Amino acid sequence: MEAQAQLKPPVQPGRNRLTLIALIAVALAPVVLSYLAYYVWKPSGGRSYGQLLEVRPLPDFPLASLDGKPARLDEFRRKWLLVMVDDAACGKDCMDALFALRQYRLSQGKEMHRIERLWLVTGEGQPSAAALRQADGAAIRRALAPVPLPGELQRGIYLIDPLGNQVVRYPRDAETGRVIKELVRFLKNNESLG
Incomplete structure (x- = not known):
């Protein structure tokens, strides 16, 4: 032992x-x-490319179809809505914005059914045949009152969520790839919305 x-x-x-x-x-x-x-080490990510807007419902305002029938924003509920505002004459900047809206939607692939495009026409007159071709399936409504979105309307593209809240404003000359990536994130992170 x-x-x-x-x-x-x-x-x-x-x-x-x-x-x-x-x-x-x-x-x-x-x-x-x-x-x-x-x-201490605050992460640099999480910033939005577009201008984040105060998330609040977009007030209903009078709209009409191009043939004069009354319309409402409610018809676009339950979809993400890319909105541009321009007059019926639709110059080069307007045509480019219509093209960008189509690209933003098509780039979402199988998720593109969740996005609707809306051109709010201001002023008198009818859009030209070329503008209607460029819109290529986008909803077109005439705004019968001032559009209650912030910022210079004819210089932006707006994202409205499926609940009718304004979310982001992108400049019309935004980098297409960055907008597309941000839309992918919005759709992925908010699958339950629409």
Whole structure:
């Protein structure tokens, strides 16, 4: 028995203390790192490419179809809505915006059924045949009152969510790829909306 007692290594109080400190450090590390990540190292991601708007319902305002029948924004509920506002003359900037709206929608692939495009025509007159071809299936309604969207209307493209809330405003000369990527995120992160 004396031989077995001699085989035991001597107890080292410093080693036990180091083990305890290591265990405490491992337990506290996630808490400390999460604090630092939240308060010190703020992530640079999460910024929107478009101008985020105050999320609030777009007020209903009088609309009509091009042939004069009354229309309402409610007909577009339950879909994401890309909206542009321009007069019936539809110059080059307007034609480019119509093309961009089509590209934004088509680029969503199997999710494109969740997006509707809307051209709100202001002023008198009818859009030209070329403008109607460029619209290529977009809904066209005449705004019979000022359009209650923020910013310079003829310089932006607006995203309205399926609940009718204004969400984002993109400049008409926005980088197409960045807008498309952001739309993908909106659709993916809000699958339950529409």
